[in-house]
Amino acid sequence: MSAVPVPVPQEPAAPASAPVRRRRGRTAEPESRGISSAYDRRVPGARVVRALVSGGLLVLLVVVALGPILWLAKSAVTPTQDTLRDPIALWPHGIDWANLRTAWVDIDLERYFANTVVIAIGSWAVQMLVAVTGGYVLSVLRPPGSRLLYGLVLGTMFVPAVVLLVPLYLTALDVPLLHVSLVNTYWGAFLPAGASAFNVAIVKRFFDNLPREIIDAARVDGCGDFRLFFSIVLPMSKPVLGVVSVFAVLAAWKDFIWPLVVLPDPAKQPLSVRLPRLANVTELDVLLAALLISCIVPIAFFLVFQRMFLRGGLEGAVKG
């Protein structure tokens, strides 16, 4: 493939960079190619077909993937009657910014937004703590029995989370050993999020790939387990910590079924749990404003950290 720069521009390429890229695309690079060859692209008829296919796909993606979100953004500031009368209208008759304010203040979205932020931060912190300390023990310290332990952790991947919904709820009602109830507390939302085998596995695998010479050298210099962790391993682990963080926050923001069960008190519920209840008692334009507000943070997160989400495809593309 042509050498697409890794940081994907949020908007179509800046004019300055466009000619550069085109020139690069034209030089045939034998080691990087896709389905169609340079020859395929030069056949006159094929060029038209290719342009139609790739252009058509872009239009399709804009309409189908982006369209609903653009529609939401438009309708969130459109009076209800406009949206009902002509849902497809490209431009509203009047812009009603007050919807956003009404949603934020009058239906108390403020509070649910804050709840969601609290849940996201708390789940993130617990997930980080568990994954990083667990990964360190399993990868670097490796006490006896750590392979068995890792097996037990990975084994939970094969138990679908939903299967545990009811026993987990009863555990949260009366936590073993501590005998406290986590229902209607944020700890009830934070702590189970930490039991993510996926997080432990990717952190452990990242630690496994850290250069052993550095760790061994630190050991020889008399570096203890704690200093090794804080001064050597953590500073080298920013990439994996970033990935785990971004996915942890986004997952907490999107989570629905567990907060629904563990936080029955409406005053404590996050947006995703509260919105469906509000949907039945809120006027359409205000509801749409509330929906828009609820997905601004995840979309912003995605745009800022898009490399982490899309790397699956792009990392390989860079390597050819």
Next chain:
Amino acid sequence: MPGRPSSDGRPGTLPIRKATMTALLAPLRRAAAPVLFLLPMLLVFGLFSWWPIVRSVVMSLQQTNLVTAPEFVGLDNFRAVLQDPLLATAVQNTVWFALLALVIGYPVPLVLAVIMSDVRRARGLYTLLAYLPVVIPPAVAVLLWRIFYDAEPTGLFNTVLGWVGLGPVPWLEDRSWAMPSLVLEATWAAAGGTVIIYLAALVSVPPELYDAAEVDGAGVLRKIWHVTLPHLRGVMLITLILQIIGTAQVFLEPYLFTDGGPDNATLTVLLLVYNYAFQNTTGGDYGKATALSLMLAAFLACLSLVYFRVTRRWAS
């Protein structure tokens, strides 16, 4: 330092005792760090993963409603679930959802990824757009699509269908339309994630294979058929299994779109589990709920087993 040894009056013993203590404590101190680092993982996994797994097995054999003491009832819960006429409905609906998702949802990311992998310019923009729906919180997406699915002729989708003389379609109100509508939204929400998986796999197609196919005179379409798709076979099987595992657990869409309606047409297995446990006015029937969850888990485990055997046979 005159004052110091006087604490126990025997100046010589202090260093010796300190040394023995250090020697004795050394293994403990060496073990302290791993234990401390292990604690978060042990506590969180123990309390919120391993214990609930064990507990679900125990609970499925008990009559539990939190009001009276749990009572051992053997396989009564399983019998009660199997005799529930709603179970057949839920299983049928879940299978129907999975089949529709295979027909509607499975080819979409594959086709998108194959075309996208051959786009030369602004491919990042394509992946960005394709992935965007994945980051929308599912509850928000469902509520938005519920508005699109308005059954009135003025509903958004019905307006579009009206342009070509179709509809209006009773998207969520009709027994036979409800499930396809759910699948359509679920496909929109999930396709981007699979596109990324395919794109990553497509990069690893050896270019020599394309070169060889060209030498044999293959055009673009034949190269896709004879080189690209065979190369993706393994990944396609993985995404297939993942999709079936995912659709077997479908909950959010039927819960938020239709709450299992109309007339139980979208009641899925997991929704039935939820209803047993949390929608019961007489107090949750947790025994039945865990019994059904366990049966679902057993089915999913069988699926994984089949998957591993198939991949091993293909590999050898």
